[in-house]
Amino acid sequence: MAAVPTLARRIARSGVRPLCRWPLAWGRAARQPPGLPLAPCRAFSNNKILVELDESSGVAMMKFKSPPVNSLSLDFLTEFCISLEKLENDRACRGVIFASAVPRIFSSGLDITEMSGKSMEHYAEFWRAVQEMWLRLYGSNMVTIAAVNGSSPAGGCLVALSCDYRIMVENPKFSIGLNEAQLGIVAPFWFKDTFVNVVGHRIAERSLQLGSLYPAPEALKFGLVDELVPEEKLQEKAMAVMAQWLALPDHARQLTKSMMRKAVLDRLVAHREEDVQNFVSFISKESIQKSLRMYMEMLKKKKS
Numbered sequence: 001m002a003a004v005p006t007l008a009r010r011i012a013r014s015g016v017r018p019l020c021r022w023p024l025a026w027g028r029a030a031r032q033p034p035g036l037p038l039a040p041c042r043a044f045s046n047n048k049i050l051v052e053l054d055e056s057s058g059v060a061m062m063k064f065k066s067p068p069v070n071s072l073s074l075d076f077l078t079e080f081c082i083s084l085e086k087l088e089n090d091r092a093c094r095g096v097i098f099a100s101a102v103p104r105i106f107s108s109g110l111d112i113t114e115m116s117g118k119s120m121e122h123y124a125e126f127w128r129a130v131q132e133m134w135l136r137l138y139g140s141n142m143v144t145i146a147a148v149n150g151s152s153p154a155g156g157c158l159v160a161l162s163c164d165y166r167i168m169v170e171n172p173k174f175s176i177g178l179n180e181a182q183l184g185i186v187a188p189f190w191f192k193d194t195f196v197n198v199v200g201h202r203i204a205e206r207s208l209q210l211g212s213l214y215p216a217p218e219a220l221k222f223g224l225v226d227e228l229v230p231e232e233k234l235q236e237k238a239m240a241v242m243a244q245w246l247a248l249p250d251h252a253r254q255l256t257k258s259m260m261r262k263a264v265l266d267r268l269v270a271h272r273e274e275d276v277q278n279f280v281s282f283i284s285k286e287s288i289q290k291s292l293r294m295y296m297e298m299l300k301k302k303k304s
Ligand SMILES: CCC/C=C/C(=O)SCCNC(=O)CCNC(=O)[C@H](O)C(C)(C)COP(=O)([O-])OP(=O)([O-])OC[C@H]1O[C@@H](n2cnc3c(N)ncnc32)[C@H](O)[C@@H]1OP(=O)([O-])[O-]
Pocket: 068, 069, 071, 105, 107, 108, 109, 110, 111, 112, 113, 151, 153, 154, 155, 156, 179, 180, 183, 185, 186, 187, 188, 296, 299, 300, 303
């Protein structure tokens, strides 16, 4: 097998723009006394993700801006990991809110074109990036809140499930869930573990077997999301929840989070390469490739 680019190499060639300072429009107006200059805020942006860190509150906003549907491509995942790592290493940052800059879609999940018609080496590189994203997000020391402002199937749902808290826009047209079975593919054990830890075994088992996508109000009923709000209240609510979580001492919250999540994280770390090989041999099967092609055609037909 050819040499696989590491995250470090992907980072080196991704061209993330350096940190710069600019005023943050979001969430600031309410706290800033009139007439005072805006407190410093740092922002960085790359092609698919925009991050704004408000130094006074220690809260960063990470916005997905990869139209049309914020699919989790290799480039997106690389940028996501770089951005999260930067925030994790930044002493000024204690919490991150994730939201979409694309109307109506939080994230459409893993980019299907990365899993279809490509080489074995590509599938392995892609899957390592998916693992990396989850390990960093699920294992983050920061408070993580998903502000789910649109539909969030499969990998998009995993992003939300990996956060500490999920707030979704109350629009019943927005759905969320791990629908992999509908594509003829299978969510790996660590997607399942993350799901079970949020909704419990019975609901996870049924939902995974049926590949269920739930409209926001139904998702609330069994705790797939923690609360629903009107779209215009989402950011305010996310900031309020964040403030509540940040009121606790970091070390106590972090150790508690680690205690709850460590076994699940360790399981993937211990079986990482095996999980890559399982994915590659599964996804490269002709029957699975056919299912993915048919699913992509179905998406196109739905449009016309
Ligand atoms: C073992 C592995 C585990 C797998 C985990 C996963 O996450 S598997 C992933 C499971 N994910 C799903 O099952 C979600 C599938 N997607 C959807 O259900 C809908 O697209 C939507 C509800 C997200 C948005 O509806 P909407 O009416 O607003 O938009 P639209 O439908 O018109 O799409 C616009 C364009 O985006 C394209 N495209 C869309 N998604 C993907 C993707 N993931 N990737 C790549 N491309 C994607 C779509 O083909 C179209 O392209 P075109 O024709 O312009 O070249």
